Structure formats: structure tokens, C-alpha cells
Amino acid sequence: MQIIEKYFPSLSPVQKEQIRALRPVYTYWNKRINVISRRDMENFYIHHVLHSLSIAKIITFFPGTIIMDAGTGGGFPGVPLAVYFPQVKFILADSVAKKVKVVETVIHDLGLTNCETVRERIEKLTRPVDFVVARAVTDISTLLKWTGKNIRPGGDNTLKNGLLALKGGELDSELKPLRAASTVYNLSDYFSEPFFETKKLVHVWRGLVV
Secondary structure (H helix, E strand, O other): OHHHHHHHEEEEEEEEHHHHHHHHHHHHHHHOOOOOOHHHHHHHHHHHHHHHHHHHOOOOOOOOOEHHHHOOOOOOOHHHHHHHHOOOOEEEOOHHHHHHHHHHHHHHHOOOOEEEEOOOOOOOOOOOEEEEEEEEEOOHHHHHOOOHEEEEOOOOOOOEEEEEEEEEEEHHHHHHHHHHHHHEHHHHHOOOOHHHHHHHEEEHHHHHHH
């Protein structure tokens, strides 16, 4: 929790309690359904919670915004973002039933009222949203092919409606066809931990999403 409060000092007492509750509930479920690498649980708050919340360093979602977490897995980045933006609607989508079950339990245990889960392949979803967020799902072009139809044009947030993808490593070849309508944010500009040295957030706006 200290690392989270260091970067997000404005968290309310309720939000702090919800973020504090994440570790025990994921520890419980991870022993039964492996949604996070068990070797990675000791780095839970940096590698999963803080990484998810890094999106909030780049964009402020206004109340009423609708966001789809495509291929949410165990609930990242959607669940931490839902804690941070309680007036924003989150649709947490995954095709794997056992992962969706874990996410539903986490939502219930944290008392989150701004989340909805969907068990479906993301390319089959037709819900209109303002943003799609994703972490470690697939390459960006494929994500756009699967989810571009869901993203509404325009938008009232601090960034244009579009895709927000948490990525790592070298992205030049992956982003070459999208360069005219994308921005890459180096997370090392916002966080000093070594984990973030190669981590990036890619924003592809609606103008190129078809």
C-alpha cells in the first residue's frame, strides 16, 4: 500500500481499504485458480495494481465514461481502475469462465458498484464504449481489429476515445502502421521502480479505429 499511496496520495479512505483488500482476495483465489503467476504474488502491488493504475497517470476519465477491459484475465487493469474511478462504468470481458468467476468475486468482496462482467470472446462483443483498455492480450493491430467496432467517435475526456494498451519492450514494428494515430507514453517517466523501465502505455485514438 505504501507504494500505491506514494504515487496516488489523493486516494480516499474507502479506496485505500479497497486496494488493501485486493492482496488477500487474490491470494485466496490464486491458490485455487491460477490467475496470477504464483511467483509474482510477492510483487503484486507493483506488477499488477500499480501497473494497472499507471493509466490514471496519463488520462483522467470523467464521470459517465464507459470502458471495456478486453481480455481482463484476473481483473487487470480493470479492477484497480474501477477503484480509482468510482463514477466510471467498467465492462470486464473475458472468454474464460473461471477467470470471470474470480473477477466477479473480487468485485463483490470490494463492494464495487461500477463494474459488469461479460464472459465472451472480445471480438464478438458489440457494446459501445469510450475506451478499450488491455494488458498483455495480443498485438495492437489485432486488438483494434477485435474491438475497434466498439469504440465510439469523439469523447469528452483528456484524451480522444480509443484504445489504451499496456505494453512492454520494443514496439516500433508493431506501431509502424499506426504511427499517425497513436501516442506512446513511457511509464518510466512516471514511476521510478525498475519494473517500469521498459513498460509503456499506447493510446490509439478513434480516428484510425475501424
